[in-house]
């Protein structure tokens with residue numbers, strides 16, 4: 798599998814950061830970096846990562862089945878993760894989730910027709926003190942309201 802020079806460099810750095818025999822520890826960050834660049838984790842990528850960290854592809858598949866942040870289907874350019882776990886649930890997270898689904902016309906792990914935005918209902922993202930919270934790609938948005946969410950989603954749909 799041909800990877801970009803940037804991804805090759807990241808993979809090399811990751812593999813060198815673990816002691817001999819522990820390269821499998823690089824599996825998850827490698828999958829995440831590759832997913833960011835390629836848009837999803839493909840069967841070909843599973844084979845490639847398995848080869849590089851020295852495990853069977855089935856072991857990568859097992860990791861894939863456990864971690865919900867690894868995706869087999871391409872996400873939107875902006876992946877919106879809305880927390881509906883307890884702190885966010887008590888402060889309007891469920892309403893935010895329903896609001897986003899209705900506004901975008903998509904549901905859990907779906908992508909808008911233009912490929913710009915995808916939605917995911919997620920468990921706690923570690924921002925309970927600022928609930929209700931959501932993430933867009935790696936950026937956190939705290940103390941959200943339906944009005945703030947509207948402005949955010951409108952800006953994402955227009956973003957180039």
Ligand code: FES
Nearest residue numbers: 880885921924925
């Ligand atoms: S419960 Fe939503 S961030 Fe923790």
